[in-house]
Amino acid sequence: xxxxxxxxxxxxxxxxxxxxxxxxxxxxxxxxxxxxxxxxxxxxxxxxxxxxxxxxxxxxxxxxxxxxxxxxxxxxxxxxxxxxxxxxxxxxxxxxxxxxxxxxxxxxxxxxxxxxxxxxxxxxxxxxxxxxxxxxxxxxxxxxxxxxxxxxxxxxxxxxxxxxxxxxxxxxxxxxxxxxxxxxxxxxxxxxxxxxxxxxxxxxxxxxxxxxxxxxxxxxxxxxxxxxxxxxxxxxxxxxxxxxxxxxxxxxxxxxxxxxxxxxxxxxxxxxxxxxxxxxxxxxxxxxxxxxx
Amino acid sequence: xxxxxxxxxxxxxxxxxxxxxxxxxxxxxxxxxxxxxxxxxxxxxxxxxxxxxxxxxxxxxxxxxxxxxxxxxxxxxxxxxxxxxxxxxxxxxxxxxxxxxxxxxxxxxxxxxxxxxxxxxxxxxxxxxxxxxxxxxxxxxxxxxxxxxxxxxxxxxxxxxxxxxxxxxxxxxxxxxxxxxxxxxxxxxxxxxxxxxxxxxxxxxxxxxxxxxxxxxxxxxxxxxxxxxxxxxxxxxxxxxxxxxxxxxxxxxxxxxxxxxxxxxxxxxxxxxxxxxxxxxxxxxxxxxxxxxxxxxxxxxxxxxxxxxxxxxxxxxxxxxxxxxxxxxxxxx
Numbered sequence: 001x002x003x004x005x006x007x008x009x010x011x012x013x014x015x016x017x018x019x020x021x022x023x024x025x026x027x028x029x030x031x032x033x034x035x036x037x038x039x040x041x042x043x044x045x046x047x048x049x050x051x052x053x054x055x056x057x058x059x060x061x062x063x064x065x066x067x068x069x070x071x072x073x074x075x076x077x078x079x080x081x082x083x084x085x086x087x088x089x090x091x092x093x094x095x096x097x098x099x100x101x102x103x104x105x106x107x108x109x110x111x112x113x114x115x116x117x118x119x120x121x122x123x124x125x126x127x128x129x130x131x132x133x134x135x136x137x138x139x140x141x142x143x144x145x146x147x148x149x150x151x152x153x154x155x156x157x158x159x160x161x162x163x164x165x166x167x168x169x170x171x172x173x174x175x176x177x178x179x180x181x182x183x184x185x186x187x188x189x190x191x192x193x194x195x196x197x198x199x200x201x202x203x204x205x206x207x208x209x210x211x212x213x214x215x216x217x218x219x220x221x222x223x224x225x226x227x228x229x230x231x232x233x234x235x236x237x238x239x240x241x242x243x244x245x246x247x248x249x250x251x252x253x254x255x256x257x258x259x260x261x262x263x264x265x266x267x268x269x270x271x272x273x274x275x276x277x278x279x280x281x282x283x284x285x286x287x288x289x290x291x292x293x
Numbered sequence: 294x295x296x297x298x299x300x301x302x303x304x305x306x307x308x309x310x311x312x313x314x315x316x317x318x319x320x321x322x323x324x325x326x327x328x329x330x331x332x333x334x335x336x337x338x339x340x341x342x343x344x345x346x347x348x349x350x351x352x353x354x355x356x357x358x359x360x361x362x363x364x365x366x367x368x369x370x371x372x373x374x375x376x377x378x379x380x381x382x383x384x385x386x387x388x389x390x391x392x393x394x395x396x397x398x399x400x401x402x403x404x405x406x407x408x409x410x411x412x413x414x415x416x417x418x419x420x421x422x423x424x425x426x427x428x429x430x431x432x433x434x435x436x437x438x439x440x441x442x443x444x445x446x447x448x449x450x451x452x453x454x455x456x457x458x459x460x461x462x463x464x465x466x467x468x469x470x471x472x473x474x475x476x477x478x479x480x481x482x483x484x485x486x487x488x489x490x491x492x493x494x495x496x497x498x499x500x501x502x503x504x505x506x507x508x509x510x511x512x513x514x515x516x517x518x519x520x521x522x523x524x525x526x527x528x529x530x531x532x533x534x535x536x537x538x539x540x541x542x543x544x545x546x547x548x549x550x551x552x553x554x555x556x557x558x559x560x561x562x563x564x565x566x567x568x569x570x571x572x573x574x575x576x577x578x579x580x581x582x583x584x585x586x587x588x589x590x591x592x593x594x595x596x597x598x599x600x601x602x603x604x605x606x607x608x609x610x611x612x613x614x615x616x617x618x619x620x621x622x623x624x625x626x
Contacts, residue, residue, distance in 0.1 A: 082589055090596060103586070103587075104585060106581050106588075107589075236410070267424035270424070274417050278402040281407075
């Protein structure tokens with residue numbers, strides 16, 4: 001029983017990292033219905049930059065955090081400038097934009113490989129590698145960091161979307177981009193901001209996870225797929241959905257890894273995701289028929 | 294009454310025939326084994342690009358599962374040949390039919406999804422099937438794959454040499470091109486295309502969108518299965534890496550680069566991407582970075598693909614040519 005709880009709790013930390021990634025996918029999706037395939041690579045970039053800034057350059061943790069999120073935001077804005085901006089000016093379809101983000105994800109992957117190498121990197125945990133024992137269950141210090149970061153991130157997201165003028169503009173642009181333009185919202189610049197914020201959030205997920213699971217250029221696509229899976233299980237664009245989806249995914253992965261095998265675990269995960277899609281084609285947390293396209 | 298202009302109708306057919314013949318003869322006549330190898334890869338890619346173009350270009354269903362169905366075809370052919378010992382032509386039938394059946398069963402629920410959800414759904418199908426290839430080791434040999442294929446012998450003729458086998462590949466590719474153009478211009482194909490353009494309008498006009506989507510998914514997966522069988526007999530070794538998500542992405546790039554919703558576009562895209570991959574091969578990892586930039590550049594600067602660029606150039610030339618004549622006519626009137 002202790003072993004089972006231990007496994008589930010290790011899945012929770014992993015799941016929250018996926019939840020943050022799913023949240024970052026939702027930040028872009030909920031406003032512009034764009035599925036950004038580069039989010040996984042940006043999470044990988046966060047892990048790699050975390051290793052560079054925190055483990056190699058020995059920056060203090062808050063400074064390293066800012067450097068990682070800032071670096072990822074920069075790459076996210078570069079992505080916007082190279083794909084979303086020129087394509088939406090030419091009235092390209094959403095699917096072509098999605099395919100362009102797929103092209104950009106390849107660019108990130110190879111650029112990271114060429115500059116930081118293909119080795120598996122771990123960032124050192126900020127609170128050391130000590131563990132806490134509660135009733136026979138061991139928790140790693142990084143678990144607490146991830147939980148705290150998730151809570152803070154959710155609070156920040158809630159504040160931005162409900163209390164700030166940026167959030168108001170985002171919600172307006174999501175409902176009607178044309179009308180938003182008429183009342184003076186610069187929708188094009190808003191897309192840039194959203195891509196920057198989404199990229200910074202994905203980078204945060206990678207930085208938080210890197211003491212627990214390695215980052216390497218080859219893992220980005222896997223991250224993207226896991227992030228999409230988490231977002232879809234909860235319902236694309238839904239904030240509570242992202243958290244629940246991430247947790248479900250993390251716990252299933254941890255259980256499958258312990259009790260079955262990691263590869264059959266993948267098979268089960270994707271089979272589960274398809275099943276959820278078949279039963280609720282827009283995820284668990286989304287009204288059926290609400291923007292299913 | 295027949296006029297000289299009627300002859301123009303046969304121009305595309307003549308062009309097609311000469312290109313088909315050239316693509317068949319030139320690689321063999323060159324006698325160069327490297328050219329033959331590239332041409333073989335290109336022929337298989339043409340089949341894959343044509344199949345995804347029918348599904349995505351005409352029927353509007355984006356799929357990330359092309360590699361999975363390519364793999365099902367390849368594994369079916371390989372297992373039936375090496376374990377059961379079936380001859381080439383007989384092994385070809387299940388290698389085509391089984392991907393079609395799997396696509397039908399999987400597609401029935403998956404193709405109910407729309408837009409981004411469909412993209413993610415087919416992504417999950419691809420990944421689940423890749424995981425199956427890797428894990429069902431007793432059947433698929435796991436990540437190590439299966440050795441032991443041999444080039445086919447058909448009706449007493451051996452296709453062991455690269456040149457002879459290339460004939461099989463190019464004849465199949467040409468056959469698939471003819472099939473794809475027949476489908477597009479048929480009543481059924483136009484209905485599928487209507488579903489792709491606007492499935493709600495199509496269903497209002499009495500078509501069943503799900504029928505067309507699922508049948509098209511099944512049919513194009515059969516084409517991918519054929520490509521898989523040809524691939525297995527060409528390389529003589531298969532492993533899950535050849536059929537993973539990256540393969541699906543490359544085929545999607547072929548369709549986008551060549552020109553969505555155009556069969557010649559699919560052929561051009563398959564040829565160009567195959568050559569780009571071969572030329573950039575020496576550049577190592579850097580190749581893929583250029584590959585990514587190439588996809589973005591095409592989407593931004595040539596949204597209708599390379600074939601669209603050719604069309605625009607031809608129209609501009611035609612307009613310029615007619616402009617120089619037009620004012621003179623105007624003065625008389």
